[in-house]
Amino acid sequence: MVVLLLSIKAELENVTDLVPASNHFEYFFRVKCNSCHEEHPKLVSINRKEEREVSGGKGATANFVWRCGMCKRESSAKFDPAPPTPYSAENAQFAPLLKIECRGLELVGFDPSGTWKCVGMKGTVFPEVDMSEGEWSDYDEKAALPVGVSEIESQWTRA
Numbered sequence: 518m519v520v521l522l523l524s525i526k527a528e529l530e531n532v533t534d535l536v537p538a539s540n541h542f543e544y545f546f547r548v549k550c551n552s553c554h555e556e557h558p559k560l561v562s563i564n565r566k567e568e569r570e571v572s573g574g575k576g577a578t579a580n581f582v583w584r585c586g587m588c589k590r591e592s593s594a595k596f597d598p599a600p601p602t603p604y605s606a607e608n609a610q611f612a613p614l615l616k617i618e619c620r621g622l623e624l625v626g627f628d629p630s631g632t633w634k635c636v637g638m639k640g641t642v643f644p645e646v647d648m649s650e651g652e653w654s655d656y657d658e659k660a661a662l663p664v665g666v667s668e669i670e671s672q673w674t675r676a
Contacts, residue, residue: 547626592621
């Protein structure tokens with residue numbers, strides 16, 4: 518078992534506190550088997566509110582249970598119960614977003630697609646920041662400034 522830390526960095530224009538918009542956010546990850554080192558060809562989605570039973574785990578559950586297509590070994594991943602940390606780093610530096618406990622697999626990629634939320638400089642909440650295109654822009658009427666999120670990058674490290 519290993520706990521992985523997902524850190525992100527992004528170019529934030531006149532906004533702060535970038536975080537997934539809801540607890541039912543679908544995270545998209547690239548997965549690799551620790552046994553045969555085969556990487557799944559597609560992104561997999563994991564929702565922190567959905568739990569599945571782990572076979573042979575005596576009632577144990579995980580947010581993601583996966584059987585490798587190559588070696589057929591079952592692996593699982595479970596989100597840390599702490600909520601995601603809002604991103605507000607200055608100078609586009611990496612900052613922790615969330616932790617996931619992995620058994621038999623490794624998460625090796627992250628796609629930020631989905632609906633996020635952030636806060637403008639004068640407190641305007643932007644609840645529907647759609648990152649499906651990789652960037653988002655709008656106008657903050659309160660602050661009379663353009664706002665945006667772009668160039669999201671991620672990195673995985675051991676927590």
